[in-house]
Amino acid sequence: MTSVRTDAELADRVLGGWLGRIAGNMLGKPVEQGEVWTRDRIDRYLRRTAALPLTDYLPEPPADDDGPALRPEWRDCVRGRVHGSCRDDDIDYTILGLHLLETHGFAFSTEQVGDLWLLRLPYLQTFTAERAAYRNLANGLKPPLTATYDNPYQEWIGALIRADIHGWTSPGAPRRAAGLARRDAVLSHTGNGVYGAQWAAALIAAAFTAPTVRAAVDTALAVIPPGSRLARTVRRVVSLHEAHMSWEDALATLTDETAGLHWIHVVPNAAVLTAGLLYGDGDFTRTLALTVRGGLDTDSNGATAGSVAGVLTGADALPAQWKDPLEDTVRSAVFGFDGVRISELADRTLRLVTLPG
Template identity: 80%
Template sequence: MGLPHPDLTDRILGGWLGRVAGNMLGKPVERGDHWTRERIDRYLRRTDALPLTDYLPEPPADAGVGEFELRPEWRRCVRGRIHGSCRDDDVDYTILGLHLLETHGFDFTTEQVGEAWLLHLPFLQTFTAERAAYRNLANGLKPPVTATHDNPYQEWIGALIRADIFGWTSPGAPRRAAGLARRDAVLSHTGNGVYGAMWAAALIAAAFTADTPRQAIDAALEHIPAGSRLARTVRHTTALHDSGTPWSETLTVLAAQTGHLSWIHTVPNAAVITAGLLYGSGDFTSTITLTVRGGLDTDSNGATAGSVAGVLCGAAAIPAQWTDPLEDRLSSAVFGFDGVRISELAERTVRLASHS
């Protein structure tokens, strides 16, 4: 869609690598009710890791009981211990989306999304809204009822984390990307949950032709309802940034407005992603580290911000400390994909994007 093939290849590989690296960076501290911004920065100061320019360090030997409760997988996700990526749903759904497009093309239906889940994704590797929708599918319900029946997580972040593949395969076409993401999202989400997926897909698609993160953010806003809580929150984030408000103070102001929502809800997490992109100013390392230091759903936010930043700068410009430990290899719960090379997934994505 207007990008020279070598540039498209570098940008899409940048998106994949950025997503995986951002996810790995945030994974050890993914629990927003415990890992507040303040606790994350206290951890970094205790481990002499501020400013943060690499994966998280191991926990300090003198940490008190319960002071820093990292996720059980932390030993595979901290600097010096990473040999390929950990398995995570933030990447599993990206792989599954690629398989969906390869199998059904860009005219896929929401029903086919559900079928792909049942065929290729273990039930116990689904969470919140996705688990509710999966259960509804297994019980014979059809979309859109799969999103609304016995599902209190309809506006949480799950659909947003599934959206990258639709952005990568719609380079420079945010409206198209948002439409594809919506068709996927309505299987499990409603309202701002769906808008979050549309926004993320449009944001990534726009990053292929944007000169700055702000241009991509502005373009993405055109493809979700202007009066939605999500759009209002993203606009407020950009206004605070434009006014010269420091990053930490911006997140404090936004948290005061959205703090009544779950730490997995789409709206507060979109604010953290937006702030990371704006204050990161197009620098890959600054973008993903600020985003993860922003707290809430750290691995999901790091993954989305890393995807946007990776598309903006391209794979060749991502510093080696983020990509070398990944060893071009993914762990995945999606049947048939465990151990797949990241570069292979990127090549397959380029083929789809080139012929879409």
């Protein structure tokens, strides 16, 4: 592992993570409906709109398009129409995580995570496991019962999408990042749902110091149980990549091997995300494009892939077509944060950073 050499480099990497997360989320948002927008349908859409290879935000649908409808938010998320970020839960939770650390520090409790949800996050802007946990909190239940009572989504992707802030604030310290993410995740998730959060936080923390994407993936694997289905699936992606299987064939294989799991379950999405990272090989645009073309929970996977790739690349080197349309502005449902500057969020994150040693 290498080290982050200067304060300026660290600041550039943290801002790169924020910009990458938001850009990846925006790229995937119009096709976020995994049972409708399969890999094949996404690529057919890109061919119809002359957007393969994908190097920018999705193009808007042609007037005579007879394919599946994009999500209603597409008008603010496609190329030429992006003016600041769309509001999305993938970014709301990142902002809320920052607010958590600013309010309670790194010794925060799971109960304090829940208290901030009730105080700052509208109930109708939560989904699946988070909505179940929110309802349980409102009814007076305490963790870990908030994650298990009447919650069929315990191993879905929700906790993973909340993990980035713990990676950004623990650069080069993946185990510390994973521990923080776990404390957050158990409010709403169990099993592989929690492991997904630990893995993502460790992956992002490792991206600050790992010499390659593959090294970051290997480091992140070390923080979750090796016999878990999540760990076995990530290792399977690594093995297919090592065998020089094409990205298309690797995803087809992984789809067969994770058949039966919901498109928001953490395991198949971790497979798509890992493949996007490995086959993207550190190239920001290729990483985002492959991850979103992989389907399933496209905006969540695009966001995490963008976060990792943004940390690896740094904000200064991010291609202009991804960062300039964001206009340094975030829309958010988190009370008190709508319209905040991305650069301000990055600066506030940087003030919290704890380096290993």
